[in-house]
Amino acid sequence: MGNDVKMGSLASSFIFAIPALPNKGDQMWFFTDEERELKEVCHSFAQNELAPSAAEHDENESFNLDAFKKMGELGLLGITADPEYGGSGLGACASTIVMEEFGAACASSTLSYLAHTILTVNNINNNASPEQKERFLPKLISGEWIGCMGMSEPEHGSDALGIETKAVKQGDYYLINGTKMWITNAEYSDIAYIYARTGEKKKDISTFIVEKGCEGFSTAGPIHKLGMRASPTGELIFDNAKIPVSNIVGNPGDSTYHMLKNLEMERITISGISLGIANACVDQSLRYANERKQFGRPIGDFQMIQRMIAEMVTERDMMKHFLYSVTKEYDQGKKGPTVAAEIKLALPKMATKIALDTIQLMGGYGYSREFPAERYLRDSKLNEIGAGTNEIMVLIIAKNMLKKYQNQ
Ligand SMILES: Cc1cc2nc3c(=O)[nH]c(=O)nc-3n(C[C@H](O)[C@H](O)[C@H](O)COP(=O)(O)OP(=O)(O)OC[C@H]3O[C@@H](n4cnc5c(N)ncnc54)[C@H](O)[C@@H]3O)c2cc1C
Numbered sequence: 001m002g003n004d005v006k007m008g009s010l011a012s013s014f015i016f017a018i019p020a021l022p023n024k025g026d027q028m029w030f031f032t033d034e035e036r037e038l039k040e041v042c043h044s045f046a047q048n049e050l051a052p053s054a055a056e057h058d059e060n061e062s063f064n065l066d067a068f069k070k071m072g073e074l075g076l077l078g079i080t081a082d083p084e085y086g087g088s089g090l091g092a093c094a095s096t097i098v099m100e101e102f103g104a105a106c107a108s109s110t111l112s113y114l115a116h117t118i119l120t121v122n123n124i125n126n127n128a129s130p131e132q133k134e135r136f137l138p139k140l141i142s143g144e145w146i147g148c149m150g151m152s153e154p155e156h157g158s159d160a161l162g163i164e165t166k167a168v169k170q171g172d173y174y175l176i177n178g179t180k181m182w183i184t185n186a187e188y189s190d191i192a193y194i195y196a197r198t199g200e201k202k203k204d205i206s207t208f209i210v211e212k213g214c215e216g217f218s219t220a221g222p223i224h225k226l227g228m229r230a231s232p233t234g235e236l237i238f239d240n241a242k243i244p245v246s247n248i249v250g251n252p253g254d255s256t257y258h259m260l261k262n263l264e265m266e267r268i269t270i271s272g273i274s275l276g277i278a279n280a281c282v283d284q285s286l287r288y289a290n291e292r293k294q295f296g297r298p299i300g301d302f303q304m305i306q307r308m309i310a311e312m313v314t315e316r317d318m319m320k321h322f323l324y325s326v327t328k329e330y331d332q333g334k335k336g337p338t339v340a341a342e343i344k345l346a347l348p349k350m351a352t353k354i355a356l357d358t359i360q361l362m363g364g365y366g367y368s369r370e371f372p373a374e375r376y377l378r379d380s381k382l383n384e385i386g387a388g389t390n391e392i393m394v395l396i397i398a399k400n401m402l403k404k405y406q407n408q
Helices: 007-017 033-060 065-074 092-105 107-127 130-142 255-291 303-331 337-362 373-382 390-406
Strands: 147-150 166-170 173-184 191-197 205-211 217-220 233-244
Touching: 033 065, 033 092, 033 107, 033 373, 065 107, 092 107, 092 255, 092 303, 107 130, 107 147, 107 173, 107 191, 107 205, 107 255, 107 373, 147 173, 166 191, 173 191, 173 205, 191 233, 205 233, 205 255, 255 303, 255 337, 255 373, 303 337, 337 373, 337 390
Parallel strands: 147 191
Antiparallel strands: 166 173, 173 233, 191 205, 217 233
16 A cells, blocks of 8 residues: 555554644634633633543434533533623623634534523523523523524524414413424423514514423424534424413514524624634644655645645634634624624635545545544534525625615
């Protein structure tokens, strides 16, 4: 074969040679001391609690419940929630730091973390009444309860405002009928934050907090997926589900703004997972290029491999600087939906390209399940679909920018 090392022994030597987690991503110069410390803490948590079992959970399509509970003990499950309910009161930048560090170790556990903290806890914190916050937030933040958010339906994904799940008021209850599809954490959730139609107009959308075990409510799943396999995905089924009036969030028909606003946070923070995946890919590629020899030299000596490395490092650095500088401005109220869509359009696509290049750089070993590169690719692809597809991001950016110039 002309190799310095036989293929089988090379593969097994790499299994031990590659550490469980890549070097932690750089701190940004503008991070606060608190954010720097958060990055360090999340890096070692990811190293110890997520990375070692990431491949196993992917293989078995199992949820890392232990790690989730420990995130609660560390105080990470209420990262954006108000301190009076047990939260940390931090913003998009801090949340993205967690996503980056966790995402490099186990992207799918991170997706479940995102569904809990950003889609459920953040939504309740921003939109629910003080009484509802008191009832739901402390248990969600401690990790005693798991949450999910139900917006998508079998017939309405990109067209989120077209949802058909209906809620009709009957005395002290709303009767809800319909199905929510693709719901991260569905089967594990103690509560679901869901949207349902309460009127005839397109914008007559209301929010309800649905508690596990309530009459007429059930879940189905798991849905088997290409990637993000350690993140359980399922359905929420409402068959004359009886939801107390006290569980409606805000005024009936007032939820469209809240829904769209939280999607901005979701799009920014899910892109942090893409950055984490890119970090893991770059790390894997650099190690491999130095260690793997062909024609008597490390493959990193070959200029075509160097080109791949140079491009992926440059793209990863662009992702990082774009994501964090905009996220900081978002926290300061200077940026909104257009830039959240830009981030979401750019980063997941770049991460998928970097993951593909990582596989190419590693040849057959990259394509094999002995190395994590193929998992990075499978996980990365989801971020081009969930939280709004690439195509929907294009529509948002183009529409908003064209409108801006029409008014000038
Ligand atoms: C693993 C996973 C986890 C998820 N978690 C959640 C969750 O926790 N909660 C939740 O509510 N949802 C969740 N989703 C749903 C996700 O948000 C939707 O899958 C996504 O919005 C796309 O909807 P869809 O799958 O119905 O695709 P569709 O909307 O049917 O789109 C199909 C294709 O048509 C394109 N398309 C659609 N409309 C247009 C248009 N106007 N112009 C051009 N192209 C268009 C799309 O870009 C796509 O390529 C999850 C999905 C997955 C796969």
